[in-house]
Amino acid sequence: MNTLMENAESMKIGSVDFVSPNEIRVLLDLDAPSDVALNAGTPRPFPRVNNYVLVPAEGGFLVAQVEWITIERAQFPKRRGMQDFGVLDLPYPLRKMSVVPIGLLREKWCEIIAYTSYEFSRGIEVFPTVGDPVLIPTQNQLRYIVESGSNRRVPIGVSPLAGNATVAIDPDRLFGRHFAVLGNTGSGKSCSVAGLIRWSIEAAQKGLKESPHSRFIILDPNGEYTKSFSDMENVRIYGVEKNKSLHMKQLRVPLWLWNTSEWVAFVQAGGKAQKPTLVQALRCVRENITIVTNKPQMRMRQYLRSIVAVHQYEIVHGNHLAGGGKSKGYLEKTNTWIQRIENKEDFSSEENEAITKVKEAFNIVVNSNVGNKEWPRFPPDPVESLQEAISYAYIIFGGSDADVLPIDADIPRPFTGEDFLHSLEANAELLNTSEYVETMLMRVKTLLSDAKLKPVISAELDITLESWLDQYICPSNGSASSITIIDLSLLPVEVVHIITAVMARITLEVLQRYRREHRGETLPTVLVMEEAHTFIKRYRDDAENADAFAMCTRVFEKIAREGRKFGLGLVLSSQRPSELSPTVLSQCNSFLLHRLSNDRDQELVSRLVPDNLRALLRELPSLPAQNAILLGWASELPVMVKMNHLPSNFRPRSDDPGYWEAWTKGRRNINWKNIAEDWQGYSTSPSCDSPT
Numbered sequence: 089m090n091t092l093m094e095n096a097e098s099m100k101i102g103s104v105d106f107v108s109p110n111e112i113r114v115l116l117d118l119d120a121p122s123d124v125a126l127n128a129g130t131p132r133p134f135p136r137v138n139n140y141v142l143v144p145a146e147g148g149f150l151v152a153q154v155e156w157i158t159i160e161r162a163q164f165p166k167r168r169g170m171q172d173f174g175v176l177d178l179p180y181p182l183r184k185m186s187v188v189p190i191g192l193l194r195e196k197w198c199e200i201i202a203y204t205s206y207e208f209s210r211g212i213e214v215f216p217t218v219g220d221p222v223l224i225p226t227q228n229q230l231r232y233i234v235e236s237g238s239n240r241r242v243p244i245g246v247s248p249l250a251g252n253a254t255v256a257i258d259p260d261r262l263f264g265r266h267f268a269v270l271g272n273t274g275s276g277k278s279c280s281v282a283g284l285i286r287w288s289i290e291a292a293q294k295g296l297k298e299s300p301h302s303r304f305i306i307l308d309p310n311g312e313y314t315k316s317f318s319d320m321e322n323v324r325i326y327g328v329e330k331n332k333s334l335h336m337k338q339l340r341v342p343l344w345l346w347n348t349s350e351w352v353a354f355v356q357a358g359g360k361a362q363k364p365t366l367v368q369a370l371r372c373v374r375e376n377i378t379i380v381t382n383k384p385q386m387r388m389r390q391y392l393r394s395i396v397a398v399h400q401y402e403i404v405h406g407n408h409l410a411g412g413g414k415s416k417g418y419l420e421k422t423n424t425w426i427q428r429i430e431n432k433e434d435f436s437s438e439e440n441e442a443i444t445k446v447k448e449a450f451n452i453v454v455n456s457n458v459g460n461k462e463w464p465r466f467p468p469d470p471v472e473s474l475q476e477a478i479s480y481a482y483i484i485f486g487g488s489d490a491d492v493l494p495i496d497a498d499i500p501r502p503f504t505g506e507d508f509l510h511s512l513e514a515n516a517e518l519l520n521t522s523e524y525v526e527t528m529l530m531r532v533k534t535l536l537s538d539a540k541l542k543p544v545i546s547a548e549l550d551i552t553l554e555s556w557l558d559q560y561i562c563p564s565n566g567s568a569s570s571i572t573i574i575d576l577s578l579l580p581v582e583v584v585h586i587i588t589a590v591m592a593r594i595t596l597e598v599l600q601r602y603r604r605e606h607r608g609e610t611l612p613t614v615l616v617m618e619e620a621h622t623f624i625k626r627y628r629d630d631a632e633n634a635d636a637f638a639m640c641t642r643v644f645e646k647i648a649r650e651g652r653k654f655g656l657g658l659v660l661s662s663q664r665p666s667e668l669s670p671t672v673l674s675q676c677n678s679f680l681l682h683r684l685s686n687d688r689d690q691e692l693v694s695r696l697v698p699d700n701l702r703a704l705l706r707e708l709p710s711l712p713a714q715n716a717i718l719l720g721w722a723s724e725l726p727v728m729v730k731m732n733h734l735p736s737n738f739r740p741r742s743d744d745p746g747y748w749e750a751w752t753k754g755r756r757n758i759n760w761k762n763i764a765e766d767w768q769g770y771s772t773s774p775s776c777d778s779p780t
Contacts, residue, residue, distance in 0.1 A: 271682025
């Protein structure tokens with residue numbers, strides 16, 4: 089059996105004409121294929137842009153990818169054999185092409201089965217020289233180039249540029265290092281995402297007697313995936329409204345799951361008065377502290393408890409060093425609090441003595457700033473002494489050493505919306521910030537009065553943190569695969585980013601705690617974010633920017649940076665990659681690029697690959713649907729992929745609307761009454777839309 093070296097002459101199509109580290113130019117032979125190659129085992133188009141060629145090199149054959157092809161008018165003719173000097177020669181067209189070196193193909197001969205195989209690896213050890221032959225690879229060699237890599241467990245498509253060689257991926261590489269699917273609307277992004285999930289589960293199912301233990305959580309803002317996995321087991325769908333036909337259950341993300349950052353973003357709390365009041369209200373309601381009492385000692389103890397927490401917040405954020413001099417500065421706020429700590433006849437001598445020490449400590453803080461002509465900056469020692477005096481007074485009034493340091497405001501302990509609203513009002517009164525929190529209270533009241541949102545955010549008695557994690561993150565028995573689809577399509581814009589951030593954050597935090605509980609063992613989970621450019625968008629990086637968009641993006645940035653260590657993989661699907669957070673996009677190690685026509689998007693994705701491989705991305709504007717370019721950690725080399733066929737009944741519902749069919753099919757009876765009543769909350773009956 090002839091080896092590749094022995095067959096080199098029959099496979100030769102040209103010779104090296106120019107060599108540089110990132111480009112090799114080839115002069116094609118006169119008899120080289122001009123349209124279809126017949127010497128490669130099976131007929132195939134050649135030469136074509138992004139085809140592969142081989143150049144003999146030390147240790148194997150250099151694999152290169154065609155970047156461009158051109159015709160150069162030579163001054164003298166190039167002919168084989170003898171020339172007839174009696175015939176007038178005219179300028180002759182010479183074909184040239186530029187190829188980009190990408191790796192090395194080594195030949196392996198197995199004596200046992202008398203079969204030649206190959207091994208492809210990225211990187212170039214030795215470059216060729218001028219005059220070296222250039223070969224067209226056989227069908228078998230193309231297959232080894234495209235199908236290179238280990239653990240290729242999940243077939244996702246074929247390569248049309250490599251004789252339809254199978255393109256398969258390693259799930260550990262694809263999902264473990266974060267993955268982005270990018271492309272214009274209608275290019276097949278959603279089908280690719282649904283297909284990758286389905287094909288991965290099906291590949292894992294082979295050889296198993298039970299369902300694989302895979303976990304996917306899909307955050308679906310458009311309601312596209314509700315039918316994509318209808319034939320699979322353990323698929324749980326949650327939405328704003330129940331839907332029996334779609335097997336959709338009621339989505340529940342109760343208020344007590346929200347942390348401080350999410351509450352601050354929702355109510356748009358300012359940092360001077362509103363945020364400290366909000367934080368203290370959350371601490372009180374999570375600790376089930378009731379502020380209403382008639383006993384002076386009890387009221388003073390509760391007030392001191394609040395001051396301990398709020399003053400500690402001022403210290404941690406350095407407000408005593410940078411925030412003074414303003415009407416709402418550290419000194420003014422502290423003075424307001426201290427004025428309400430007064431000696432009374434109802435107090436014992438020990439209690440009155442503790443209050444006196446608090447006032448003395450406050451005076452020391454004030455005097456520590458005398459003579460400072462700059463911003464009032466108070467030294468840390470007097471401020472810390474004031475904190476100790478307040479904490480000591482709290483203990484004297486009946487507080488405990490165990491709770492001098494306040495409870496974490498982000499602990500997910502259940503409470504109702506009414507309890508939280510009451511806690512806000514009471515703490516605002518105690519901290520003398522009532523005039524500053526009116527808008528914040530109005531936003532909370534509006535949220536609690538929204539009839540559509542009430543089933544989503546209400547804290548029903550049957551919801552516990554344990555049961556919520558069991559339903560939304562992973563079944564506690566862990567015996568089978570689970571796909572959780574969160575349909576966000578009917579959520580109001582005011583809360584959709586909050587709910588999305590809560591789901592993503594809790595997923596990360598629970599996996600962090602799982603790993604700690606199980607001594608380093610992880611619970612591999614994949615979080616899929618559709619329309620990622622809406623939820624993970626660029627934002628201004630400044631301290632005052634606390635809106636819901638920025639807060640949601642920060643959650644995903646943390647997942648992108650830290651998720652891999654805790655077994656959380658991130659899959660992004662977006663039609664506008666230029667609007668995505670650079671931090672999140674830079675953490676993605678694999679990309680599936682569908683058709684992209686926007687210049688800014690093309691420019692951004694071109695930075696994802698080395699300079700010598702950007703020629704492949706020039707096909708992005710003209711890629712047909714179902715075709716994409718796979719590159720990054722999941723693929724040994726960038727490769728064009730025609731994705732596997734996904735049955736129409738499992739495709740996400742993102743098809744373009746059929747205008748012509750609607751125009752010509754006939755008149756429709758539209759029951760706006762049902763739609764309007766359902767929208768206004770007067771009725772729960774579904775709307776009807778049937779052609780006549």
